Amino acid sequence: MPGFEEVVGHKEIIRHLQNAIQLGKVSHAYIFSGETGSGKKLLATTFAMTLQCERKGIDPCLECSSCKRAMSKNHPDIIHVTHEKPNSIGIEDIRTQLIDDVAIKPYCSSYKIYIVAEAEKLTLQAQNALLKTIEEPPAYAIILLLTSNMDALLPTITSRCVKLSLRPVKESMVKEYLMEKLHLPDYQAQMDASFSQGNIGKARQMAESDEFSVITDQALRILKKSNELELYELVDMIKQLSGDKQNIYEYLDLFIMWFRDVLLFKATKEVDGLVFKDQLNYIKERASRSSYEGIEDIINAVEKAKERLHANVNFDLVMELLFMTIREN
Secondary structure, three states: OOOHHHOOOOHHHHHHHHHHHHHOOOOOEEEEEOOOOOOHHHHHHHHHHHHHOOOOOOOOOOOOHHHHHHHOOOOOOEEEOOOOOOOOEOHHHHHHHHHOHHHOOOOOOOOEEEEEOOHHHEOHHHHHHHHHHHHOOOOOEEEEEEEOOHHHOOHHHHOOOEEEEOOOOOHHHHHHHHHHHOOOOHHHHHHHHHHHOOOHHHHHHHHOOHHHHHHHHHHHHHHHHOOOOOHHHHHHHHHHHOOOOOOHHHHHHHHHHHHHHHHHHHHHOOOOOOOOHHHHHHHHHHHHHOOHHHHHHHHHHHHHHHHHHHOOOOHHHHHHHHHHHHHHO
């Protein structure tokens, strides 16, 4: 596990945490919020490791016995709260692992740090029980709540915590990370970076999965056939390919990226900014067939299709309307 300098993006949050350490103004409770894969856990565990480091700097030294214990996940004063039920963290989980435990002084460090991942799963009873500890914690206790949905936490809890929201990372930084750390070729890194929308975890997952490249190939195949096949055939095709609608949003996001490439090429005739550089001939051909308005209509239609699916509108109908728009333009 790396120190802060290895974290991609989130520089303001890191600065905030390091200043707090340097000035001795570390809060008793923090909320790290951001979508799944945005880096909450990495930031929280690096922060915990730094606070417990024997060298007392603003970065973990990675060499002292405290850092080594933290890296091997068996530090007695960094407690990762776990839960039995997959969809909820109950009052018993919180009571046994945090509320009762916090009364015991740290074993070997200045602090006792509790990391609660998926804090949006805390039941109301668990949150109310936790509130008391957050209101009157022992001087050595620090509670780090990680959540992908801050609204699921009681206002009485959020108002007593320092709130750190993780924003999407710049696309160029994600791309650089994928090329340097995972040794992806340029065009592949560009594509995964664009598709992940600034989420390092998602980008990494895509880079390491064969499934994503299969979906990409299939999405392009559908687009290429959109003029030859009947509407119902296209709907059947996407239904089968999207694993009975499991991956449908990934297909739609790929459609949007593809038509953005077409629009960009039509406007600039440049290859540089394209995500699908390897499809240049087909992009050229599509750009010459559609007007600017037509391509924009298609991109809007894909966004609309996503909204309708979220609102549970009939799948076949949504897809039929979408393919009709793609055809007409």
